[in-house]
Amino acid sequence: MTSAESQDGEQESFTDFWEVDHVVNRLSDIRRSWRAANTSQFEYGVEGFPSRTKLAKVTEELSAVLFPLRLGPGHVRPHNEDEFVTKTLQIALSRLHSQLRLELTYALPGVTPDEIATQASAIVAKLSRALPQIRILLDTDIEAAFRGDPAARSVDEVLICYPSILAIIHYRLAHQLHQLGAPLVARIIAEIAHGRTGIDIHPGATIGEGFFIDHGTGVVIGETAIIGNNVRIYQGVTLGAKSFPTDQDGALVKAMPRHPVVEDNVVIYAGATILGRVTIGQGSEIGGNVWLAHDVPPNSRVLQAREQNQVLTPGLDVVVPLSAS
Amino acid sequence: MTSAESQDGEQESFTDFWEVDHVVNRLSDIRRSWRAANTSQFEYGVEGFPSRTKLAKVTEELSAVLFPLRLGPGHVRPHNEDEFVTKTLQIALSRLHSQLRLELTYALPGVTPDEIATQASAIVAKLSRALPQIRILLDTDIEAAFRGDPAARSVDEVLICYPSILAIIHYRLAHQLHQLGAPLVARIIAEIAHGRTGIDIHPGATIGEGFFIDHGTGVVIGETAIIGNNVRIYQGVTLGAKSFPTDQDGALVKAMPRHPVVEDNVVIYAGATILGRVTIGQGSEIGGNVWLAHDVPPNSRVLQAREQNQVLTPGLDVVVPLSAS
Amino acid sequence: MTSAESQDGEQESFTDFWEVDHVVNRLSDIRRSWRAANTSQFEYGVEGFPSRTKLAKVTEELSAVLFPLRLGPGHVRPHNEDEFVTKTLQIALSRLHSQLRLELTYALPGVTPDEIATQASAIVAKLSRALPQIRILLDTDIEAAFRGDPAARSVDEVLICYPSILAIIHYRLAHQLHQLGAPLVARIIAEIAHGRTGIDIHPGATIGEGFFIDHGTGVVIGETAIIGNNVRIYQGVTLGAKSFPTDQDGALVKAMPRHPVVEDNVVIYAGATILGRVTIGQGSEIGGNVWLAHDVPPNSRVLQAREQNQVLTPGLDVVVPLSAS
Incomplete structure (x- = not known):
């Protein structure tokens, strides 16, 4: 504990001086006016909003599903790959389902929760079935990076080190979700990659096979x-x-x-x-x-x-x- | 545990070979010479230095205070917004007060701890009272982003997804602190945003309302x-x-x-x-x-x-x- | 808990609909074909791969060893610097040793574990002995940043705030490891800095003293x-x-x-x-x-x-x- 943190009694008395209650009231007024002026367009926050943190988990899990030995945890070995993939895929899809329900609830205010859940489930099913094709496409991207960069020593180095590959994995997942009617979840996934790599690919873009971005920032x-x-x-x-x-x-x-x-x-x-x-x-x-x-x-x-x-x-x-x- | 980690006895014997004590002594000598050559200018580390990790907490909390439903935790709902804002604002300001005391202690070596605490408190009070105006400015920035980008589907998407908004929230807080006499805390806050978005806005810059940075890296x-x-x-x-x-x-x-x-x-x-x-x-x-x-x-x-x-x-x-x- | 997460029974029934088993089998087939086509070149994942997370710890610890008061934890003070440096250096080097063994195991498939451990230890020893020289070089870089940027108020501000310095610390460590025969660990360390700063310096590059990158993204x-x-x-x-x-x-x-x-x-x-x-x-x-x-x-x-x-x-x-x- 530093000396600056030990003087709690003193800080107590500062709180009044900081006019917290006054500021809270002013902020509340501003929110109220803003909402009064924007009722038709925005209905955020009533049911919650898709979470960047949870979608970061989903993409991490789906990346491990696609490349279990290389992007999964250290305990995955050839003999337990399928078991790991099954369990991780189930967790990732359930988590994604919850996030999609939040997007659809937000986007479709009149629709019942049951109908929202069914629509979200249909999107999850289509994404799940698209994963093998996404893996095949990603193999062409990784191959392109390896062939295109004289500094690359192995395909594994490319997959583990290159920000381009992280960005393209996120893009190929996000693009699928964008096409399936979840543009907000897709955009959040794209921004996770953007924040980590400096590469900003909108999920609506269409990108063929063997795509390579060198350095990428x-x-x-x-x-x-x-x-x-x-x-x-x-x-x-x-x-x-x-x-x-x-x-x-x-x-x-x-x-x-x-x-x-x-x-x-x-x-x-x-x-x-x-x-x-x-x-x-x-x-x-x-x-x-x-x-x-x-x-x-x-x-x-x-x-x-x-x-x-x-x-x-x-x-x-x-x-x-x-x-x- | 991997096989590489299990051989602790072996690693023990490597430690001598790595000449840790010799290296520690050399590093100590270098620090001593460096300090001898730089006494007048630098007095770092005696009382500690403002912490990037703690200031990241402060800006996260202040962001939630400014936009409780959208940037606060999932349990915030319209009925408990004010309660959440009050509690979070108190925590954030106390935490900021500690960090400002570290900056002022560092910047004003002759001043007593009481006087440092009082000066830090005055800065906190002024920042606190400026928050409503900052929220009003940020609403103009969000509106500008929504109107300026054909890919934006809602104001909420802008607030939650756009790195530009994260950077501008940090900038508007940091600018206030910079003007109030805390340039180092301000700079650390700016660099938190820079690291997360690739957008580098110096807290000393002056920026009007309705400011939009597209993509931003x-x-x-x-x-x-x-x-x-x-x-x-x-x-x-x-x-x-x-x-x-x-x-x-x-x-x-x-x-x-x-x-x-x-x-x-x-x-x-x-x-x-x-x-x-x-x-x-x-x-x-x-x-x-x-x-x-x-x-x-x-x-x-x-x-x-x-x-x-x-x-x-x-x-x-x-x-x-x-x-x- | 949100309403979306409470409907677990319902989600259970969705899992079949998502065809998890079918997708797992398809993914397994794709991995099998890919490996059959790439046997000679790639032997990843059998013993594990160096970990970005663990190497991030190593570089954080080595940064604190180089600049204990400024980049170490808050409890470090002038009187306990050497004790902190000794302990942290031992931990960092042991952790690095484990990661180097993974790289060498991967790179030298025919070599015995004992020989791998010995080679890894030799690299660690050389890096350890190079740390004083690295600190001296970094002091010239920090000095160059301070002299080169009119916005810099102190050498400490430079060291703590500037992404350039974070990138150069990582580069100087990674370059040493690259020269010592650990190009993959070196590359992962470089990418840690790239992800955090947008500055992409290949560990193979050669850089003299007093190097300054302003802003850097x-x-x-x-x-x-x-x-x-x-x-x-x-x-x-x-x-x-x-x-x-x-x-x-x-x-x-x-x-x-x-x-x-x-x-x-x-x-x-x-x-x-x-x-x-x-x-x-x-x-x-x-x-x-x-x-x-x-x-x-x-x-x-x-x-x-x-x-x-x-x-x-x-x-x-x-x-x-x-x-x-």
Whole structure:
């Protein structure tokens, strides 16, 4: 105990001075006004909200189900894998079911609890049946990472160390849940990965097999982006929207296609920003730090101007002695 | 227990081989020399230092005080909100008081413990009274996020999922503490948010209402930046300093205005870097990946050169077939 | 307990509907096929794999050993520092020994457990003896951060708040382990720092004294990069590889020098991407958002073209009124 913590009697008397009751009343007034002004749109908190902490458990458990020896706990060995997978899958799906019920209760205010439970169960069943296909897809992603990075020593190193793989596991689970009608649970799962890796993939995006993100910090892939097979992107790449159409009242039109289409076998280097519903043709390479808002034909290379001649052209790339500056 | 952990007797004998005592002595010598060379400047560790872990608790509790149903624990419901807020606020403020005493003890070595406690209490009181205004400001930030992102489905989704909101809650608390004379506690709170979101807002920065950061990873906002109302910025944007003036001895001049002023209704797209005490005039748009170090008049658009004609001009944006390269 | 969690009987009956057994069997089949196709290359999981959680403990303990008053627990005071350091170092080294045995068991399948333990112990001994030198290097890094950032108020603030310092502590430990023959444990330690700071430094990189990364999110430093003394880089800087040579079968040639050499006293501003085995000559400054893939002579400044004249030249930097666009 530090000396600062031992003076409890003194702190007691400070509490009045801090005007806690007054502040609590003011905060209560603000909440009341806010709710009065927002009744139609928001009904949060009455039944509770899906929990980030619990969904982090669910994704951890489903990751262990998909890769039991490598992402499961230390006691899992080849002889008890199936037993571990069965038990963990049951726990994960039940936990997910509870979270989905919270989302559906929130999203469908008029529906009975029984009907909510049934709808949530149908989503869980479809996710469960999709897990084998997700594992097959993830194997192609891991293989792509191993083949695409000269620093990778083994597939296991990739699976255990690479933030890209953590992000893609979360994305492939979240995308399934998004398609099955649970966009909020899906989004929370995506944000768990975003917080841990700096890679922000919206669950609505469509991504083919053999996808690899090297390093990854700062990558953003928007809700309506479509990515083909065997695409490789680097840290800081944005596949974003250029401008947002608004309706007659100035409100945003939601869910319109507004992010890039990236065809098969494209490579996009660090820091490139690609905006709008443009198509990057198959087999193309987009250089680092490029800002692109137009279509690119197949098998193109798009580079910053200064790289064209690989020499320092005054006016394109300026090198001056420091003493003269 | 793995086989590797069971061989304790063997490890015992390794300890001598690892020369622990020798290493401990060398480290002790290095600390002694370092302190001898730095006596005037640093008096750390005698009374302890503010704790990142404890300040993370404080900000978690204050976040729940500001948004009890949505950021508080699951058992909070409309009927027990005020009771929860009262109790949590008391705990959070007492905990903060202890941390502030550690900062002030460290910063004001000659001052008595009683005087330190009184000064810390005054800061706590002012922060407490500022909470209602902080909540009102945060509501404008959440509203801006909801209106600014076509992927947002509800205000609750924004509050619970968006890293931007987590970063701004931390910033608005930290900024208050910074203004009240607790820059170190403020900085630790800012770094908690930075670690969790990749968004680095210095507590000294000034930010108006309705502020929205989309995606956010890699955003940096410097100590003396001034941001107006209804500003929107994207991931990877830097509002930084261009060069640092030094005094006659070559030491940096601290705390000079050296970061941008961004006026009302400005939008800054992904990856733009704006450096120095320049002013971005109201209503302007700064395009992605631009590097800017000069003033921009109101209602301007600043874009990378290649976007001017929206066509591929050789020498500005190079597209060549891969086979020819 | 929420209403959603109380309906256990109902959930029981859902479990059949979720086809857990069927999914478990499919997943088992997929693992069996995958292993049949990958026998020669991968032998993971038989003895367990180094644990990210346990290595996070090791680095936390070693950080406290290096800076006991500032990064150790609150009860450490000048009079009990050595006692704390001795005990913590013994625990950390034993824990590290266990993790190294797992890596070596995995990497050297034919070797006996005794021989593995001896080799692991030799690595631990060398790391232990290197700690004083690591502390001396880290003091130069902390000093560089304090001198390089006008917002820093004290060396302690730097050590406790700056993500750069956390990343560099992890890097200097990981680099040592990488050189000593434990690249996987080293990589896991690097990824712990990457996850917490957004700074991705490969343990194979070589970095001189007085290294400072300001803000840091999005920084990537590749496996074969070489960085001199007193280098300063900002957030979003990449020192990466340009293209990857492949052998006759199209497989990547691993571990070739392919990342930049950055000489002494270089500064690289936010968002610059430097690719390939190029040399940035001593004393040079690389401007923000530049994309560089060629050598730069000593004492140069490399800037984006638009900054050359500090005016807005049409075709290089476009400013148009919003109403006209």
